[in-house]
Amino acid sequence: MIGMPTAPGRGVLETTLRDHRESGHKLLVPYVTGGMDDEWLVTVEAVAGAGADAIEVGIPFSDPMIDGPVIQEASLRALGRGTTPTGILADLGRLHVGIPVVVMTYYNLIYRAGHQRIAGLMAESGVSGAIIPDLPLEELEPWARAADDAGIATVLLVAPSTPPERIAAICRRSRGFVYGVGRMGVTGEQSSLAGSAREVAERVRAATELPVCIGIGVSTPEQATTVCEVADGVVVGSALVRRLLEGAGPVGAAEFVSSLRVALDGG
Amino acid sequence: MSGPHSGPHSLSESESELIMGDPGPSGRFGEFGGRFVPESLVPACMELEASFRRAWIDPAFRRELDHLLHSYGGRPTPVTECLRLSEELGVRVLLKREDLAHTGSHKINNVVGQALLARRMGKKRLIAETGAGQHGVATATAAALFGMECVVYMGAVDMERQALNVFRMELLGAEVRSVESGSRTLKDAVNEALRDWVASVDTTHYCLGSVMGPHPYPWMVRELQRVVGDESRAQCREILDGKDPDVVVACAGGGSNAAGTFAGFADGTSSVLVGVEAAGGAAMHNGIPGVLHGMRSALMQDESGQILEAESISAGLDYPGIGPEHAHLAAIGRARYETAGDTEVVEAFQRLSKTEGIIPALESAHAVAWVIRVAGTEVLPTGSTVLITLSGRGDKDVAQVRDILRRGETTPR
Numbered sequence A: 001m002i003g004m005p006t007a008p009g010r011g012v013l014e015t016t017l018r019d020h021r022e023s024g025h026k027l028l029v030p031y032v033t034g035g036m037d038d039e040w041l042v043t044v045e046a047v048a049g050a051g052a053d054a055i056e057v058g059i060p061f062s063d064p065m066i067d068g069p070v071i072q073e074a075s076l077r078a079l080g081r082g083t084t085p086t087g088i089l090a091d092l093g094r095l096h097v098g099i100p101v102v103v104m105t106y107y108n109l110i111y112r113a114g115h116q117r118i119a120g121l122m123a124e125s126g127v128s129g130a131i132i133p134d135l136p137l138e139e140l141e142p143w144a145r146a147a148d149d150a151g152i153a154t155v156l157l158v159a160p161s162t163p164p165e166r167i168a169a170i171c172r173r174s175r176g177f178v179y180g181v182g183r184m185g186v187t188g189e190q191s192s193l194a195g196s197a198r199e200v201a202e203r204v205r206a207a208t209e210l211p212v213c214i215g216i217g218v219s220t221p222e223q224a225t226t227v228c229e230v231a232d233g234v235v236v237g238s239a240l241v242r243r244l245l246e247g248a249g250p251v252g253a254a255e256f257v258s259s260l261r262v263a264l265d266g267g
Numbered sequence B: 001m002s003g004p005h006s007g008p009h010s011l012s013e014s015e016s017e018l019i020m021g022d023p024g025p026s027g028r029f030g031e032f033g034g035r036f037v038p039e040s041l042v043p044a045c046m047e048l049e050a051s052f053r054r055a056w057i058d059p060a061f062r063r064e065l066d067h068l069l070h071s072y073g074g075r076p077t078p079v080t081e082c083l084r085l086s087e088e089l090g091v092r093v094l095l096k097r098e099d100l101a102h103t104g105s106h107k108i109n110n111v112v113g114q115a116l117l118a119r120r121m122g123k124k125r126l127i128a129e130t131g132a133g134q135h136g137v138a139t140a141t142a143a144a145l146f147g148m149e150c151v152v153y154m155g156a157v158d159m160e161r162q163a164l165n166v167f168r169m170e171l172l173g174a175e176v177r178s179v180e181s182g183s184r185t186l187k188d189a190v191n192e193a194l195r196d197w198v199a200s201v202d203t204t205h206y207c208l209g210s211v212m213g214p215h216p217y218p219w220m221v222r223e224l225q226r227v228v229g230d231e232s233r234a235q236c237r238e239i240l241d242g243k244d245p246d247v248v249v250a251c252a253g254g255g256s257n258a259a260g261t262f263a264g265f266a267d268g269t270s271s272v273l274v275g276v277e278a279a280g281g282a283a284m285h286n287g288i289p290g291v292l293h294g295m296r297s298a299l300m301q302d303e304s305g306q307i308l309e310a311e312s313i314s315a316g317l318d319y320p321g322i323g324p325e326h327a328h329l330a331a332i333g334r335a336r337y338e339t340a341g342d343t344e345v346v347e348a349f350q351r352l353s354k355t356e357g358i359i360p361a362l363e364s365a366h367a368v369a370w371v372i373r374v375a376g377t378e379v380l381p382t383g384s385t386v387l388i389t390l391s392g393r394g395d396k397d398v399a400q401v402r403d404i405l406r407r408g409e410t411t412p413r
Helices: A012-022 A040-048 A069-080 A085-093 A107-113 A113-123 A141-150 A163-175 A193-205 A219-229 A238-247 A249-264 B013-017 B039-056 B059-071 B085-091 B109-122 B133-145 B156-161 B163-171 B185-200 B217-239 B258-262 B324-331 B341-358 B362-374 B396-405
Strands: A027-033 A055-058 A101-104 A129-130 A152-160 A177-182 A212-214 A233-234 B031-038 B079-081 B092-098 B125-130 B149-154 B173-177 B204-206 B247-251 B272-278 B288-292 B294-299 B335-340 B385-390
Touching: A012 A027, A012 A129, A012 A152, A012 A163, A027 A040, A027 A069, A027 A212, A027 A238, A027 A249, A040 A055, A040 A249, A055 A069, A055 B385, A069 A238, A085 A107, A085 A113, A107 A113, A107 B288, A113 A141, A113 B039, A113 B185, A129 B079, A129 B385, A141 A152, A141 B294, A152 A163, A152 B039, A163 B031, A163 B039, A177 A193, A177 B185, A193 A212, A193 A219, A193 B039, A212 B031, A219 A233, A233 A249, A233 B341, A238 A249, A249 B385, B031 B039, B031 B288, B039 B059, B039 B109, B039 B185, B039 B217, B059 B109, B079 B217, B085 B341, B109 B133, B109 B204, B109 B217, B109 B258, B109 B335, B125 B133, B133 B149, B133 B163, B133 B185, B149 B156, B149 B185, B156 B163, B163 B173, B163 B396, B173 B185, B185 B204, B217 B324, B247 B258, B247 B362, B258 B272, B258 B324, B258 B385, B272 B362, B324 B335, B335 B362, B341 B362, B341 B396, B362 B385, B362 B396
Parallel strands: A027 A055, A027 A233, A055 A101, A101 A129, A129 A152, A152 A177, A177 A212, A212 A233, B092 B385, B125 B149, B125 B204, B149 B173, B247 B272, B247 B385, B272 B335
Antiparallel strands: B031 B294, B079 B092, B288 B294
């Protein structure tokens, strides 16, 4: 998006996703756990080149309580390889994928590093957004201020259980896009899409002009297409990470992301 | 029952001036506490807080709770003066006998309260985490009493060392789910219970077992355990001719029996409050502020913020954190936190058994061990008076201690 004017208060993440949306394009945000194997950076590049609009990179935490077995396993492997938050950010800083990178992690890693310090490191590494699922609206401000100052978009989540007035408040404070949680539960693949995924998408859609992406329980091209009848896009994590854990490698990961892309493009 | 616990509890302005009062809607104890949970759980935590606030000032709720704690739970539990141990140590040792409560520990106080609350909220399923199994057994008991479904998450390592408690829970009709993730102990059982709750929150109440987790749990569980401290204070005054003990001691993993005990003494007495952690799980000693399981508190963690695994002889104290109010009480100097190592704990376990005919839980033996170590020093001078909350009985630990003594394997930490 080099050379494109950035609207005041809009960072690279929001500008990019809005532009892609306005060009009639559904948004695809694949998730990869940082440091999960020797090839993870190659995977990120391959996935980015396979039609992703942004990529979410997990910074592994010892106690990933909103994650199901697949991301837990990937996190465990990453930590077993000596992966650290600053190591992931340094690696990302050497990467040129041409699409916005959003990191996903748990709050203790942010808190331990220091808000300003880690926000600065993210910005230096070219990261444009952060998702911190255990940092709800009421606890957000010390981090969100540091993130805003560093130009890091803090993406907030709306759950199926979130009441309407809260949805409005979350959407006002979210940056980049709004992450709609597709179902009540931890991350993981589902054989069928929860009815709540579409409902959340509708509720968030009605509350904000920001791009709306649905994640958690979106596993297949069909499910992604269904959700995107209402939502602007999808985040796909466990379905991709499971393939990586099973040895799909960068090529297999790119093939899967391509299949999502083709489906979303109506193919 | 008499004392401050039995009366209607009004949330007056004076409440916020108390050292152990109402933390308010933010759930903050100084800089600690809060509600660091995924958005999916925020509405449930808010609903729980609102329900607890209404129930706690409802005389009908309080009457039913007090009645159940009396007629079913065996309250009030006595305070026993340890004549032989006092003679040996040169200090006057009083024990608050939570080992005599139903299910063998103070955990029953909390679960009866939470089960009553769950029923009020229309929830028909209870989930719980457990370390040593005491909280799991208590939750399974309350679920049986109220006819609720019960699932208890327990680390695979803990299931091995507390096999008898696993069977007790099953006997009581609960399903015990083995937790194979992470260190496979209490911390991981909490993660797994939270994961269950995210998916089941409509029908399920998470019956958290200690003064930890997201608001309102640290406050709510402390209030439900306050009965330990309130009873103790009145009982000590009878025994000590209207005086309070010089020192009040309780073991602390998450810290629920310590919080309940301290709540009776923090305001209005000058008793020194001491929490005793396991040397291998000493969040107050080896931890620094961090965020885990919904709360900001002292946590054992590495330089990146990854949580470290606690390691103790006692499954109930095998937790890398501690309740946020304890971190606050330490920060303001109202309570101090000490540690006891495995070897002195096993010695204290045997000594209390032999001198008083009371077999303490290994958790509670940490508090006894600290008293034995410091008796006659300036912390606990000869002639002073100490109250120890004996949080539970040691039947569950007898086989483990036998094995340890046969192998002769405890080493000082």
